[in-house]
Amino acid sequence: MAMQAVGMSWADFRAVCGNASLLGEGFKFGNGVLAMVIRKSTESKVLHEILDMNFLNAEQSASDPKATRILVVLMCKHEFDARYQKPEDKLYIAQLYFPLIGQVFSQAQGTRFGFYARTCPNVETIVRSTVQSHFQSDPTVAPALLRMHFHDCFVQGCDASILINGPNTEKSAFPNRLLRGFDVIDDAKNKLEAACAGVVSCADILTLAARDSVALTKGVGWPVPLGRRDGTVSLASDTDNLPAFTDSIQVQVQKFADKGLNAQDLVTLVGGHTIGTASCQFFINRLYNFSTTTATGADPTIDPAFLPQLRALCPQNGDGSRRVALDTGSQNTFDDSYFKNLKNGRGILESDQKLWTDPATRTIAQRYTGTIRGLFGLRFGVEFARSMVKMSNIGVKTGSQGEIRRVCTAVN
Numbered sequence: 001m002a003m004q005a006v007g008m009s010w011a012d013f014r015a016v017c018g019n020a021s022l023l024g025e026g027f028k029f030g031n032g033v034l035a036m037v038i039r040k041s042t043e044s045k046v047l048h049e050i051l052d053m054n055f056l057n058a059e060q061s062a063s064d065p066k067a068t069r070i071l072v073v074l075m076c077k078h079e080f081d082a083r084y085q086k087p088e089d090k091l092y093i094a095q096l097y098f099p100l101i102g103q104v105f106s107q108a109q110g111t112r113f114g115f116y117a118r119t120c121p122n123v124e125t126i127v128r129s130t131v132q133s134h135f136q137s138d139p140t141v142a143p144a145l146l147r148m149h150f151h152d153c154f155v156q157g158c159d160a161s162i163l164i165n166g167p168n169t170e171k172s173a174f175p176n177r178l179l180r181g182f183d184v185i186d187d188a189k190n191k192l193e194a195a196c197a198g199v200v201s202c203a204d205i206l207t208l209a210a211r212d213s214v215a216l217t218k219g220v221g222w223p224v225p226l227g228r229r230d231g232t233v234s235l236a237s238d239t240d241n242l243p244a245f246t247d248s249i250q251v252q253v254q255k256f257a258d259k260g261l262n263a264q265d266l267v268t269l270v271g272g273h274t275i276g277t278a279s280c281q282f283f284i285n286r287l288y289n290f291s292t293t294t295a296t297g298a299d300p301t302i303d304p305a306f307l308p309q310l311r312a313l314c315p316q317n318g319d320g321s322r323r324v325a326l327d328t329g330s331q332n333t334f335d336d337s338y339f340k341n342l343k344n345g346r347g348i349l350e351s352d353q354k355l356w357t358d359p360a361t362r363t364i365a366q367r368y369t370g371t372i373r374g375l376f377g378l379r380f381g382v383e384f385a386r387s388m389v390k391m392s393n394i395g396v397k398t399g400s401q402g403e404i405r406r407v408c409t410a411v412n
């Protein structure tokens with residue numbers, strides 16, 4: 001019986017692989033490392049199959065990051081074995097996980113895993129339990145935090161500039177006026193200051209909270225490289241480059257490209273609309289006076305059977321602040337149904353539906369609309385994680401740049 005140690009924290013492992021209880025008893029956690037006991041010939045076979053891909057020399061130490069990646073894949077495979085029984089499903093999962101894991105381990109720009117290992121080892125647990133306790137009393141904090149992170153990263157990079165209070169700050173600008181969940185970040189920051197004062201940035205807290213929000217809504221988690229510093233500049237005028245719900249696909253693609261994100265990232269990240277709600281004011285224009293080509297005056301890309309439902313939710317001259325699910329029928333679960341809704345003309349925002357009507361992005365959205373036993377749902381989850389790691393590293397400040405704020409709402 002061989003024993004293989006894996007230099008990875010339990011929290012990171014769970015973030016990659018999700019529910020650890022599916023692992024079975026072949027794994028042990030102790031002395032700070034996760035170890036795998038190779039008991040069965042099938043496990044050994046899988047390991048060798050992976051090694052045969054020339055990704056890793058069998059003699060390399062398990063403390064080598066590459067070896068770690070391999071073994072994480074292997075362990076994730078155990079989890080997926082429990083969920084997916086067909087060999088082709090398993091192969092597909094392995095293909096998805098290789099680039100994801102490769103990316104998260106090697107391409108984080110300036111941020112890294114284990115950044116707080118010595119200075120604040122419980123950072124992830126503290127953030128997770130804080131988000132979880134708020135989520136339990138108000139599940140709408142999950143979409144709120146995810147959106148807040150996106151709005152932070154697109155303006156001045158992921159540096160918590162969105163959290164700063166005051167006139168003419170980003171927070172006060174029109175596109176950010178409905179953001180919520182600031183109290184969750186403040187709560188986590190207070191707890192972290194009590195545990196390890198002056199160490200953890202608000203930018204890292206928000207990044208972790210966004211990941212935890214996806215996991216809490218049953219999405220695929222991912223390990224978050226850390227070490228962001230907080231920015232000292234927050235200007236309302238900088239928010240102009242945030243995408244608007246009326247933007248054409250060309251403009252959306254350009255705005256994402258300006259941040260180093262491609263069309264695949266755009267479609268995948270907007271899939272974040274699989275959770276949460278939008279207020280009527282952001283799409284009521286589509287329901288009544290949008291077009292002269294339709295008898296109803298509605299946007300012709302809306303499914304005619306869906307239009308009466310939307311009109312009932314958002315009556316003409318009604319309350320523009322009333323909120324409607326962005327992913328009809330599944331607003332609390334992080335799954336791929338958002339893309340199926342787009343396919344069926346049931347997108348809520350104009351910018352959402354255009355992802356399907358414009359051929360430039362439809363081919364990407366189509367990849368997430370398959371129906372084979374939830375497999376494409378998983379694909380979306382994994383691709384979302386990959387694009388989030390990219391987004392969470394936009395313009396990060398590290399090293400001696402920026403500062404570690406004492407409170408998240410003000411510069412020091």
Ligand code: HEM
Pocket residue numbers: 140142143144146147150178179180243244245246252269270272273275276277278279282326349351
């Ligand atoms: C073209 C890009 C995007 C546009 C135009 C857009 C626009 C919007 C609008 C208008 C709302 C409704 C806000 C409200 O009524 O409170 C919204 C909500 C939301 N957005 Fe986006 N968004 C975009 C991309 C993204 C991305 C990249 C993410 C995350 C990675 C995201 C996550 C969310 C979430 C989770 C909500 C629900 C918020 C809640 O329930 O409080 N969005 N978005």
